[in-house]
Amino acid sequence: MPLPPTPTITGTSSARRPALTAGSLTATAMMAPALILIGVFILIPAVVAVIGSFFDFSMTSANWTYVGGDNYRRAVTDPLFWLAISNNVFIVVGSVISQVGGGAILAAILDRGIRRGNVVYRTIIFMPVVISSIAVAFVWMLILDPNVGPLNAVVKALGLPTPRLGWLGDPSISLWMLLLIAAWQNVGFQMMLILAGLQAIPREHYEAASLDGARGLKAFWYITLPGIRNVLVLATLITVIGGFKVFDLVFVTTGGGPANATQVLGTYTYTQAFAFGNMGYANAMAVVLLVTAVLLGWLQVRLSRRA
């Protein structure tokens, strides 16, 4: 998710601020609900996850055994952990290309190329963003179902071969199918984000450029691209973070299968914790995700601050 600018806490603008002296107790009280909720349900669990990654414990017992870096050593030697990471990376790269790329193309067309039906197109393309990923997953499972799915019916009707194990059951195809479904759901979001960036470029810049002889590709290169550079970076970061966090879609459609072919960090952590009861090991993998997300989030704040 994008970030608004950081507050200017020091600075000269304070000249216009009303005096705060009398209300500091009130101010603390007004701040409290948000900070307590964030602290209790986000920050403290994050710290506990880091601590827990150095212990071995099960869901039910209160006994935590200190194991040092064992959980991390276990991850390094666990081929499934590496498979999950590589699947995440596959989804990240594929999503950036398909979602940011696709969103940018659609946004560019809707911004300048098309006048009629613009709002209708935009509305429909954005719509999947509001549909729950559970619904998305099940509907696509129906579409891709080897027995009753319409995709198989169409492909067969065209006389083409269908995958023997089904579109989601074939390990060589299933990840690509997940990419397709993720693109179906998220391209609209990226399109809207980039479209907002495109529309924020003042028309006068294009007019001035065309007086200077820059049209078409030149205008795109010198006006459009610098104008939406920040938005593109932001869209990419959002997609990268989303790719590392992916869970619902994989969990429902393939459950990480077939034969762990689509296992990702989220599902593998869940499996280790709640199917096998390896809470410490799950925490160690969760910390890997946490660190990745925080680093990317930090990058996002840095970049949006510069923007």
Next chain:
Amino acid sequence: MSHLEVRDVVKRYGQLTVLSGVSFAAQRGEFVVMVGPSGCGKSTLLRSIAGLEEISSGSVSIAGHDITAAEPSDRGVAMVFQNYALYPHMTVAQNMGFALKVARRPRSEIDAAVTRAAEILRITDHLGKYPKALSGGQKQRVAIGRAITRAPEVFLFDEPLSNLDAALRSQMRIELSRLHRELGATMLYVTHDQTEAMTMADRIIVMNGGNIEQIGSPLDLYNRPATRFVAGFIGSPRMNFIAARVVRLSGRTVGLSLGEGRPLLDLEFAPGETLPVLGDAVTLGIRPEALGDGGEIHLADAEVAVVEALGRETLVYSDAHTLRTTDSESLDGYFAALVPSQSDKRPGQRVSLRADRSAFVVFAADGATLHDASPVHHE
């Protein structure tokens, strides 16, 4: 006893000093206008009196009560803001009655106060409307009405007319003066527009760089400016400032040379006035209406450069090579004269710049006025 008294008010933001020890007092029923360029501290002072800014030191009292540390609403002040600051989600009547409603006054009292204020301002027809349905002038009336319903000790105005167009502004000036007379209230009014100050004020406070330059009646400031700054700020078109040097001293008479050694001008100064010393750079001030081709003293020969016909009068800018200005806002050698329209000046024409001895004001290098011996002529 003064109705509003401000004593040694200092306001700092970190390293920056915005008000450096400001003191003044206003009598009950007085209309006091604070004027000065942007950043001079006048708005900060007004907001400090309102309680919207905390002051670093000093005190403020109203009607004998020290209100330096009081909440804004407990100070007995009402404020009219530059951008009206009407609550968009309330009708005109609700806007005007809000303060009384917050104070949990009975419904009947609120209605009566609102009705009375609306009658005074002639906005009774608009009471049920929302602010967005009103014109700029109507919004400003509602903002004033909101102040009136509170029946404050002191009304504070923060550049209330600066968002209105010129015609409406002069009409509202008249209205405000009428309102001040009818209510007999103490009003403190901030503006950067010297015309507003001159036309409405009983007394004007001229501020500059966090200090008060001079306090006085409009004509006082015009005729007896205490500093070069006041002389330049009050009066339109602006006073001419000519660079001069002290070349002769005899008794209380000082000989000044303008430009390259001549002409020589002898001026006698009042007893008690600290005289400049030989070689000092001083500034000679002459209002445009006092400069012309008649008068006792010949200042320079010049060539008419620009002629601005203002209607009743004509403003003539002449280029006098031998004279220099000390005014950063004017061009060197260009001096303005306000002459009757029929005088028929054209660019390129040769003229002689002359003025009467009594029209000169002399400012020392630090900007303070040096008062001359002859009694100052009153208009």
Next chain:
Amino acid sequence: MTLRSRTVAIGLHAVVSLWTLFVLLPVFVMVISAFKSQAELFTRPLALPKQFSFAAFERAWGIGISGFLFNSLLVTALSVTIIIFASSLAAYILARSDRPVMRWVYVAIVAGFAVPLQSVMVPLYQLVSGAGLLNSRLAIALPYAAYGIPFTTMLFYAFFLEFPRELEEAARLDGCGRLEVFFRIVLPLSGPAIASGAIFQAVFNWNEFILALLMLTKSDVRTLPVGIYGLTGQYSADWPALMAGLSIATLPLIVIFLLAQRHFVRSLAGLGK
């Protein structure tokens, strides 16, 4: 228009139209499948149903969707209300106070934004189960609120920076204390920010899955996504009922989205800055 630019225009239209059709197709399949019989779903997967039958909806409703729907409404309403109140209050202080401690408050909120739910599922589960709050619809609204607050606070923060200070100053002169200024002046005039924040979070919490999966283990307290997921184990072959359930879960959001698109897109564009 030249022939070339005409061809280009048609090409561009084609790209957008194709993607639009691709987006519509699964939604279309979901809705029509909900009106079909099991047999018809199999034989004519892409055709409109011969007759619109509500049998699948009745089956779905009967096996628990009605309860899930109620739970989703309850949890979403509760969490969104908490989010709007907590976020707007915090953002207001953040936007108006210049005390140095606010820098740390801001860091805490941004940090809360960066932590993925998936990375804290173990401690969060232990926290909630340890507090005896598993299977409580009211309790799950609290973590939902917590995860919605950072984003919404930043949304409100940007809005309050633009909010005219004079209105607050006028209210202070009119006798309002800090809380009164907020509740009588600022909040009533924050409609656009409230709408954007509420809709965004409503969609998010209505669709939320992981937390609900972890904490709502009993069928009668489950929200729609996890409730429907739970049903598929038992009724795996009943595609029409599943599609009917998903339609019930999805259509309210699509309708809200169509009605309030403006607000939705604003929160997106506003934060893209």
